[in-house]
Amino acid sequence: xxxxxxxxxxxxxxxxxxxxxxxxxxxxxxxxxxxxxxxxxxxxxxxxxxxxxxxxxxxxxxxxxxxxxxxxxxxxxxxxxxxxxxxxxxxxxxxxxxxxxxxxxxxxxxxxxxxxxxxxxxxxxxxxxxxxxxxxxxxxxxxxxxxxxxxxxxxxxxxxxxxxxxxxxxxxxxxxxxxxxxxxxxxxxxxxxxxxxxxxxxxxxxxxxxxxxxxxxxxxxxxxxxxxxxxxxxxxxxxxxxxxxxxxxxxxxxxxxxxxxxxxxxxx
Numbered sequence: 283x284x285x286x287x288x289x290x291x292x293x294x295x296x297x298x299x300x301x302x303x304x305x306x307x308x309x310x311x312x313x314x315x316x317x318x319x320x321x322x323x324x325x326x327x328x329x330x331x332x333x334x335x336x337x338x339x340x341x342x343x344x345x346x347x348x349x350x351x352x353x354x355x356x357x358x359x360x361x362x363x364x365x366x367x368x369x370x371x372x373x374x375x376x377x378x379x380x381x382x383x384x385x386x387x388x389x390x391x392x393x394x395x396x397x398x399x400x401x402x403x404x405x406x407x408x409x410x411x412x413x414x415x416x417x418x419x420x421x422x423x424x425x426x427x428x429x430x431x432x433x434x435x436x437x438x439x440x441x442x443x444x445x446x447x448x449x450x451x452x453x454x455x456x457x458x459x460x461x462x463x464x465x466x467x468x469x470x471x472x473x474x475x476x477x478x479x480x481x482x483x484x485x486x487x488x489x490x491x492x493x494x495x496x497x498x499x500x501x502x503x504x505x506x507x508x509x510x511x512x513x514x515x516x517x518x519x520x521x522x523x524x525x526x527x528x529x530x531x532x533x534x535x536x537x538x539x540x541x542x543x544x545x546x547x548x549x550x
Contacts, residue, residue, distance in 0.1 A: 288319045289499035290506050293332055297510025300336040301470060301518055303407060303449030303530050304537075308396035311443060312541060315393050324496050326387060330480050331500055335507035337477040340470045343515050360423065364471075370427050371434035371451075371468075372475045378438055383483075390443050397541035399444025404534030407449060407527050414456040422460070422468040429458035433468060437476070444538075447473065452527070463522045470515065 295313050299306040310329045314320045341348060351361035379386075389395075419425065425433075436454020440447035448469055455465025 285495060285499050286502050288317055289328070289332075289503040291317065292319060292328070293335065293503040293506025294510050296329075296332050296503070297336055297339070297507040297512075298514050300333060300507070300511055301340070301448050301466075301473075301515050303403075303446050303452055303527060304534055305396065305400060305403070305444045305446035305449070306333070306336075308400055308444035308446070311391060311396050312393055326391065328496075328500060328503060332503035332507045333477045334481045335504040336511035337473055339508050339511035340473060340515060343512060344470070364423065367425055367427060367430040368471055368475060371430040371437065371472050372479075374431070374434040375437040375441060375476065376479060379441055379480075380483075382441065386441060386443070392443075393541055394545050395442070396444035397538040397545065399442050400534040400538035400541070403439075403445045403449050404531040404538065406453060407531040407534070410453040410456050411462075411527050411531075414459075418456065418459045418461040418464070420461045420464050422464045422471070425458070425460065425464075425468060429455075429460065430468075432458040433460075433465070433472065437472065447476065449530075462527060463519065466519065466522055 292310055292313065295309050296306050299309045307329065311320075314325065314329070319325060351364050354361035355365070356362060419429075433451055433454040436457065437447060437451045439445045439450040439453075448466070451469035451472055452462065452465045455468055456462065458465075460468065
């Protein structure tokens, strides 16, 4: 399989899974193992950079709300309040991520770690929905700074590959008193600075050693992830209006168990 074809497949995986609570990083590691898309620092950079394609899909999806917020950035205005809350939620994972990034990349980027995290995260989602239910604040604009910080603490779980940034922030939002839908929308906005920062950090580390073919692969993965994510975001929000997170939790647990079986039997 050519590098560009592998990049396109990984872009599909990223676009489908980035905003679902099933771990995009985990799925990219798993699929990367199957198609032998792994190895040196480029592959780690690729998995992070194509997330920018997915986040641009969110920016496009919420473009009117984002443009309106940027027009009202004076202290006290609704745009200022929104991005202040996003910044507060962004800080915990940003600080901890900078401190432990090298350790995570060295020791936790493996299919076995992902499998364990998928299972643990699945059970946590079931527990969270059981404790906090599906009720709560249904408007992300009414989130206060304390709730934003709680969501930010929840996002720290996503530093473990396989836990899922979306799942971690949605559970944090539910714990902070938000409805599942409002937590998901806040999660999407929180992804904007989080993923842009991760992309910039990764590019700064690996830009100088990237070849022309690898840049082409980045471009293919980027475009594919943007297109697929645009449809996935809308479908996920529509689903959350009337359905539970449990199917995603069960999927995570089953996938994690299957992965452990495949690893222990030497299939991957």
